[in-house]
Amino acid sequence: DAGVIQSPRHEVTEMGQEVTLRCKPISGHDYLFWYRQTMMRGLELLIYFNNNVPIDDSGMPEDRFSAKMPNASFSTLKIQPSEPRDSAVYFCASGPTGRGTEAFFGQGTRLTVV
Amino acid sequence: KQEVTQIPAALSVPEGENLVLNCSFTDSAIYNLQWFRQDPGKGLTSLLLIQSSQREQTSGRLNASLDKSSGRSTLYIAASQPGDSATYLCAVPNSGNTPLVFGKGTRLSVIA
Numbered sequence: 001d002a003g004v005i006q007s008p009r010h011e012v013t014e015m016g017q018e019v020t021l022r023c024k025p026i027s028g029h030d031y032l033f034w035y036r037q038t039m040m041r042g043l044e045l046l047i048y049f050n051n052n053v054p055i056d057d058s059g060m061p062e063d064r065f066s067a068k069m070p071n072a073s074f075s076t077l078k079i080q081p082s083e084p085r086d087s088a089v090y091f092c093a094s095g096p097t098g099r100g101t102e103a104f105f106g107q108g109t110r111l112t113v114v
Numbered sequence: 115k116q117e118v119t120q121i122p123a124a125l126s127v128p129e130g131e132n133l134v135l136n137c138s139f140t141d142s143a144i145y146n147l148q149w150f151r152q153d154p155g156k157g158l159t160s161l162l163l164i165q166s167s168q169r170e171q172t173s174g175r176l177n178a179s180l181d182k183s184s185g186r187s188t189l190y191i192a193a194s195q196p197g198d199s200a201t202y203l204c205a206v207p208n209s210g211n212t213p214l215v216f217g218k219g220t221r222l223s224v225i226a
Contacts, residue, residue, distance in 0.1 A: 033213050042218035043203065056213075091157065100207050100214030101148050107157040 004106035006092050012112045018080040021109045024073055025094030033103060034067055034077050035091040043091070049075065050098065082113045116141045116208045120217035127194055128225050135189040135220045137204030142185045148214065149178050149189050150203040158203065162189070194224045 005024040013019050025032045033048040047057040052069040060067070064083070069075040079086055089110050095103035117140045127133050137147070146165045150158040162178040164171045164187070170179040177190040191198060201221045205214040 043205075043216035045213050045215070048213050098212060099145075100205065100212065101146050101163055103214070105158040110155070 004092055004094050004104055006090075006106035006109050008109060009107065010110045010112075012114065013082055015083055015113055016081045017113075018078065019082045019086075019111060019113075021077040021090050021092075021111070023075045023077070023092030023094075023106060025075070025092070026104055027073070029094035029096050029104075030072075031095045031098050031103070032069060032075050033093040033095070033100070034075070035093065035105075037089040037091060037108070038087075046077070048098070055098070079111075082111075084113045087112050116144075116206060116215045118204055118206060118215050118217035120202075120204055120220050122220060123218065124221040124223075126223040126225060129194060129196060131194050131224075132190065132192050133194055133222070135191070135202050135204075135222070137187040137189070137217055139185045139187075139204075139206050139215075141206075142182050144182065144206045146207070147178075147180055147187050148205045149176075149187075150205065152201045152203060152219070154200075161202075191222075194222075196224045196226045198222060198224050 007022045030051050034046040035043050037043045046059045047067045049069045067077045089108045091108045093103040093105040119138045121136045148163045149161045151161050152158050162171045164180045175192040180187045201219040203216050203219045205216045208215050
């Protein structure tokens with residue numbers, strides 16, 4: 001398996017624009033996690049899904065953020081409108097269970113909002 | 115809510131030194147603890163996973179210890195090499211079988 005695949009790897013956008021980050025989990029994994037990493041706050045869980053259903057979205061910072069998982073092989077994290085403080089690295093991870101220790105991480109998407 | 119703290123935030127050592135990275139967590143009722151390595155611009159690589167029933171775990175030059183009662187873990191790196199330069203992250207589940215809560219990491223530089 002190719003592992004968790006995230007796209008794009010880098011994204012630069014202007015403030016106010018809509019940004020969509022994509023994730024393809026490892027086949028057969030029922031859980032998918034979205035994390036955000038910043039220098040100030042480190043790695044924070046934004047939301048996670050089980051069998052395409054959001055389980056906990058308490059980490060989503062604002063209504064500008066939304067995540068979907070339309071099927072078992074694809075998830076998106078959307079920011080609309082984007083702001084400079086959204087600049088961060090966004091990681092997607094997937095796992096066979098909800099145990100974070102069994103999750104595999106993607107390479108991340110570095111988002112810069114100017 | 116679980117909180118994870120890592121000290122020091124950054125560390126620079128000469129090649130060959132043995133070093134210790136520290137991790138503390140607020141809720142000692144953990145199932146396990148995991149150490150990761152992150153290279154600049156890259157994803158996370160799992161280094162060691164310690165179950166709550168274990169006191170330590172070893173992989174090559176790396177040794178991780180766990181003291182649940184005091185809410186602490188250490189990562190010991192023996193005979194450090196420039197290739198060990200990276201950020202090391204400690205993480206524990208928030209509770210039970212749940213996603214991980216991460217520390218902010220220790221940025222290690224090993225100077226040749």
